[in-house]
Amino acid sequence: MRNSGVNSNMTISFFILLFTVGLIINLGACQNECTESQCGDHGPPIRFPFRLKDKQPSHCGYPGFDLSCDQSNNTVLELPVSVTLFVTSINYKSQVIQVFDPDHCVPRYLTKLNLSSSAFIFQEPYLYDYTLFNCSPAKRDLYYDSIPCLSGTSHHIFSVPSDSFVDSLPLTSCTKLYNFPFSVPYDIFDPNYFLRLEWSKPTCNRCERRGKGCRLKNNNRTDSETECFNVKRNGTVKKRVVTGAVLGSFSLVLILVGLYRVYTSDRIEKQHQTMIEEFLENYRALRPTRYSYADIKRITNKFRDKLGQGTFGTVFKGKLSSEIFVAVKMLNNSKGNGEEFINEVGTLGQIHHVNVVRLVGYCADGFRRALVYEFAPNGSxxxxxxxxxxxxxxxxxxxxxxxxxxxxxxxxxxxxxxxxxxxxxxxxxxxxxxxxxxxxxxxxxxxxxxxxxxxxxxxxxxxxxxxxxxxxxxxxxxxxxxxxxxxxxxxxxxxxxxxxxxxxxxxxxxxxxxxxxxxxxxxxxxxxxxxxxxxxxxxxxxxxxxxxxxxxxxxxxxxxxxxxxxxxxxxxxGEDNVKLPPNPFSPAGSVRNGITMLAKRHRQELPIISELE
Structure with a gap:
């Protein structure tokens, strides 16, 4: 009962610790809500003039510089009118953002893309005017390449420079579609093209080059004037430390209790692992194969074929070669302290009998433990x-x-x-x-x-x-x-x-x-x-x-x-003349309903010995 109470108190203290730490983090976050962020672990850093529109207030970004994260943690830029592109990188010093179309077909948006109403322009210095022609049936003898994402098996869409002499081109059976409303880069028709857009306002690059941050003056998004400010890289950490100190010694005690709990749990698990490693070191003479966890995943084809589920683990079918199949039992870490693993390996290592399953190998890779047996195709x-x-x-x-x-x-x-x-x-x-x-x-x-x-x-x-x-x-x-x-x-x-x-x-x-x-x-x-x-x-x-x-x-x-x-x-x-044993179910022997013995027979008890470790 005492251990139960201690565990209960430790659990309560642990949850209070989590609440306290969460409070500290939230307090620090509220004081710096415009801190640099990103979508996922590999997205480009997002800071002023950009902001995450669903996670940061409007004053954290400049008008027209809103970004968002999709369900796959891609960084998304939306341009007028409803043109959605993925962001690969942002260069704040040169004020260039690199984007691409996830469908690899930027030309389909060019008729409605209106950069004049956005904050961005094409970075390429040389831009061209193009006219689109639809040639059906498909023509392959033009001097210009077709646009793959707009073309089909029965027709080709060609982009022809608008200043070309149309009469000199083989455009028989081709129909003019339209002229692009603005000049575009030459490579924009390449399906793997990365579009580079630059912005001239706000001019935060002057702040970036001086190692300073950039923000709206007075945090007012209706006022487009910006200012540079000194970036305190460790400002958030200092605020959290101060806030933690204010919470007092109570929080400190809870943190120490939580750390001790984690340390104790980790120490016990390491003791279990050390025990297993020492056992396996002494077991090496029996020459079973030791596999890594990566080997186990390869053998089981990433645990694809499940054979069964037991108290101590799950059994999967595996393959050592094209002809040798095995059964792999992945042991549950939550069951026991490694005793079941040692029992199986130690016991089966001493057994060589046709009617006892053979241990092919084992895995003891950190917290992951597995046993590899010969495969029995007919099951249990x-x-x-x-x-x-x-x-x-x-x-x-x-x-x-x-x-x-x-x-x-x-x-x-x-x-x-x-x-x-x-x-x-x-x-x-x-x-x-x-x-x-x-x-x-x-x-x-x-x-x-x-x-x-x-x-x-x-x-x-x-x-x-x-x-x-x-x-x-x-x-x-x-x-x-x-x-x-x-x-x-x-x-x-x-x-x-x-x-x-x-x-x-x-x-x-x-x-x-x-x-x-x-x-x-x-x-x-x-x-x-x-x-x-x-x-x-x-x-x-x-x-x-x-x-x-x-x-x-x-x-x-x-x-x-x-x-x-x-x-x-x-x-x-022997022969089929085995005699029937005494009746173990007679009233003189027991009463099964009450599980009570009625006859106490005198027996010479066997000496009890301790289990061998």
């Missing part, structure tokens, strides 16, 4: 166990038996085949991937724990795993200690789900009530009845029955009653 097992009665995705009992046996061998390898025992803690259909031949691959070791092989149990502060697959002892030590038998329970639930097809088997109405699928299956087997799911023949029935019985052995309430994974493999590989 969850996609193929929708229902044994549905033939759309049902793989067949021989294939299901092969898959369950392979998963069991993979888990048995984790428990007994590595230097240290690996407890997965999240065995479920979603975490079993299928390759192109439907061979299963156990994946997602984010919750995994390591313990010595000569120890029997692991201590845990919180339950971990997925509801429906978590062993009872993970929730309550009344059932026993947490050990590798917890994975056996999860495998048993997975096995029963494969038999029943996501528990979608139709239970007779008279047997529904509070009975759930595993108990219903047990009752049927105990009575010698078939398990009422789709089978093609006698062999399929034997396989389904054996898988169900093995699953029931694995989900015994007490860990000591469950077989090891080595024994599970032997049962799956």
């Amino acid at each position: 097992l969850q996609n193929f166990i929708s229902s044994a009665d549905s033939k759309n995705y049902f793989l067949g009992w021989d294939k299901l038996q092969h898959i369950t046996l392979s998963i069991a061998k993979g888990i048995e390898y984790l428990h007994h085949g590595c230097d240290q025992r690996i407890l997965h803690f999240d065995i479920k259909p979603h975490n079993v991937l299928l390759d192109d031949k439907f061979n299963p691959k156990i994946s997602d070791f984010g919750l995994a724990k390591l313990c010595s092989k000569d120890q029997s149990a692991v201590s845990m502060t919180t339950a971990r795993g997925t509801m429906g697959y978590i062993a009872p002892e993970v929730f309550s030590r009344n059932f026993g200690t947490v050990s590798y038998k917890s994975d056996v329970y999860s495998f048993g639930m997975l096995l029963l789900e494969m038999v029943g097809g996501k528990k979608n088997v139709q239970v007779p109405e008279e047997n529904t009530g509070q009975v759930y699928f595993p108990e219903w299956i047990y009752n049927l087997l105990e009575q010698g009845d078939d398990i009422r799911i789709h089978v093609e023949g006698e062999n399929d029935a034997k396989i389904a029955t054996k898988l169900a019985i093995v699953g029931l052995w694995c989900i015994q309430w007490y860990p000591v009653d469950r077989p090891s994974m080595k024994a599970v493999v032997q049962m799956l590989e």
